[in-house]
Amino acid sequence: MLFALMAAALLASPGLIGDRLEIPEGLVSAFSIVGRILMVVAVGWTATTIIDALIKRRMARLDLEAEDNLAARKMATRLDVIRRIVLVIGAFITLAAALTAIPGVRQIGVSLFASAGIAGIALGLAARPMLSNLIAGLQIAFTQPIRLDDAVVVENEWGWIEEIGLFYVVIRIWDWRRLVVPLSYFIEKPFQNWTRKSASIIGTVTWDLDYRAPVKAMRAKLEDICKGTPLWDKDVVNLQVVEAAGSSITVRALASARTSPRAWDLRCLIREEMICWLQEEFPEALPHIRAEASIRRRQEEEPMAPGVAERGFTPDDSLNKTDAGKSP
Incomplete structure (x- = not known):
């Protein structure tokens, strides 16, 4: 509303005061250009704000706290992604329309509308990661491999989908950490979704x-x-x-x-x-560790080594002395 009032004032000022004061032609032209720009901004801002408010109002009616909230999460995911995309498209169109109001850069605005030219191709190549995530957001909004509040396992981390933005997804890990993942990840790589069909x-x-x-x-x-x-x-x-x-x-x-x-x-x-x-x-x-020990007794007595008789040892005593202190 403020932009619209300012635009109206700038557009009407040359006619209102032109009879009393001599306004340079350059200043009149500047007032006209600024007024048209503000008018375009006012219209674009109003349109996107109305659409944003309507989508948020619809999302507020969804019962995401219900125990079986699968349908509500589906709709909330679709509406949230669409709302963000509408804001970006509205800003893009408003910018292009505002540029057409400036004589020196009018061709740039027309080019933005037409999306043509070598500059547009170069810009598209430079912005390829951003565009891929934007397109992935559209795919997620309608195919919905993930939804808000889905329980997922991503990069060996288990958590819930907390936010689906235009270019990334925020996952709330079970220990309150946040894992930020590009949108294109969920289109290009496998992951686990524990609540795809049901929360059970x-x-x-x-x-x-x-x-x-x-x-x-x-x-x-x-x-x-x-x-x-x-x-x-x-x-x-x-x-x-x-x-x-x-x-x-x-x-x-x-x-x-x-x-x-x-x-x-x-x-x-x-x-x-x-x-x-x-x-x-x-x-x-409960788990036990089993150990089995057996002593093979000699069937025939072997001759004792020299000096054993003098020390008073028997073969069995020698075995016992050797194994003394060892557990079976």
């Missing part, structure tokens, strides 16, 4: 135990642990022996939860409760 996820817990571990009793205990906590979504619960090699077996438990953070807490709860239960009820199930 299966958590895994493993133990290395002794062969005497009570697998059937552990399976029943796992069900009791899951039934006693609201972290479990009452969908998947299972326990299996997935490996038996060497001196121990590997037991794996599966349990599902509604969200990734709840699945993490459920995994920790199952791990702790099961270890405490085994310590109290089946301590023999």
Whole structure:
């Protein structure tokens, strides 16, 4: 509004005061040019502001705090990316239109509109990383490999999509760090999205135990642990022996939860409760290190070496003395 008022004043001033004062032709022309520029800026700023306000108003109505917020996150991601792109395009068009109001650089404004010429090609090559990220933003807005608040694993870091900008994505790591990744990364490289179709996820817990571990009793205990906590979504619960090699077996438990953070807490709860239960009820199930030692007794007495009889040693005593202090 301020720009529009200033533009109107500059455009009208030569006519209002031209009868009373002689204004140089150059000054009248400058007033006219500045007035047209301000008018273009006012129109462009008003249009982009209205569109930005409408998109933000629509985003404010989305319930992102709901437990099943998949549809809301889809719409919020699309609207947020579109809003940022509209702002950039609006600024570009406003700049080009403002340049056309200046006689000396009018051709530059026309070239910006036409996107032609060697200068435009050179600019495009120089801005290739920026343009690739901008195009990746459009792809993400409509194909949505990621969405706001998605749980992802990127560069071996687990976290949530906190912000999707025009050129980068901010990931909030579980320990409150922030990982900033270019938008093109999610188009060109593989990554894990734990909430692509649904927020529900299966958590895994493993133990290395002794062969005497009570697998059937552990399976029943796992069900009791899951039934006693609201972290479990009452969908998947299972326990299996997935490996038996060497001196121990590997037991794996599966349990599902509604969200990734709840699945993490459920995994920790199952791990702790099961270890405490085994310590109290089946301590023999915990890992043990087995060692087997055997002494082969001589069937026939061998002749003693010279000097052994004088020292009062027997063959068995010599063996005991040699092995003294060694654990079997």
